[in-house]
Amino acid sequence: MYQNTHPYQPPPPWTPPRRWWQHPALVVTLLVVFPPAGIALTWLSRWNGRTKTVATVLSALWFVIALAVDDPKRNDTDAPRPAATVTAPATPTPTTVAPTPEPTTAEPTTAPPRTSAPKPARTRTPAPDPTTEEPEPVRTTEEAPSDVHYANCSEVRAAGAAPIHRGEPGYDSHLDRDGDGVACER
Numbered sequence: 001m002y003q004n005t006h007p008y009q010p011p012p013p014w015t016p017p018r019r020w021w022q023h024p025a026l027v028v029t030l031l032v033v034f035p036p037a038g039i040a041l042t043w044l045s046r047w048n049g050r051t052k053t054v055a056t057v058l059s060a061l062w063f064v065i066a067l068a069v070d071d072p073k074r075n076d077t078d079a080p081r082p083a084a085t086v087t088a089p090a091t092p093t094p095t096t097v098a099p100t101p102e103p104t105t106a107e108p109t110t111a112p113p114r115t116s117a118p119k120p121a122r123t124r125t126p127a128p129d130p131t132t133e134e135p136e137p138v139r140t141t142e143e144a145p146s147d148v149h150y151a152n153c154s155e156v157r158a159a160g161a162a163p164i165h166r167g168e169p170g171y172d173s174h175l176d177r178d179g180d181g182v183a184c185e186r
Contacts, residue, residue, distance in 0.1 A: 022046060031055055035063035150175065153184035 020026070022045045031038030042055045148170035150156045156164060156175065164171045166181035175183035 018046065027055075031059040032062070035059040156184040 021041055024045070024047075027038060027041045027045050029038075030041055038059050039056050042052050042059075045052070047055070148161075150159070150161075150170055150172070153162065153175055156162045156170065159170075161170055161184075163185040164175065164183045166176075166183075171183050173179070
């Protein structure tokens with residue numbers, strides 16, 4: 001056996017205590033999740049020089065590849081999505097009232113007279129698209145020239161043309177008091 005001249009080994013040299021940000025698990029996690037912070041903590045850790053260099057190169061390479069793969073122009077992720085739009089018809093469509101079926105009984109029945117026609121529903125017209133050409137304005141029958149012209153409803157009744165609906169010859173807005181599209185209705 002060896003004769004030990006010094007029964008006690010000398011104590012290891014003093015090293016400062018490890019801080020929370022020098023913990024290897026934290027440094028490795030940050031190298032993968034957020035490489036810039038991981039590289040900074042790598043160089044503040046107690047790792048040897050070669051380990052610090054390898055960890056820095058691998059983490060930087062991972063960071064560059066992660067940025068290069070997500071190219072928003074190639075994936076079309078930077079293009080704004082068009083908003084869903086609802087378009088309504090530009091002009092209201094005329095509604096027709098279905099005639100009531102004739103009763104099969106022998107007694108004549110009469111329906112009470114209508115005092116006014118139903119008013120057309122108001123529709124919102126969409127704002128014109130600035131990129132498209134403006135359509136030519138639609139001429140209504142009020143603007144359209146007509147051979148027949150009545151000065152008042154008395155002339156219309158005398159001619160036997162009452163009531164006149166919008167679009168029929170002789171219709172004019174000054175004959176339509178309530179603006180519902182039916183002139184001289186009473």
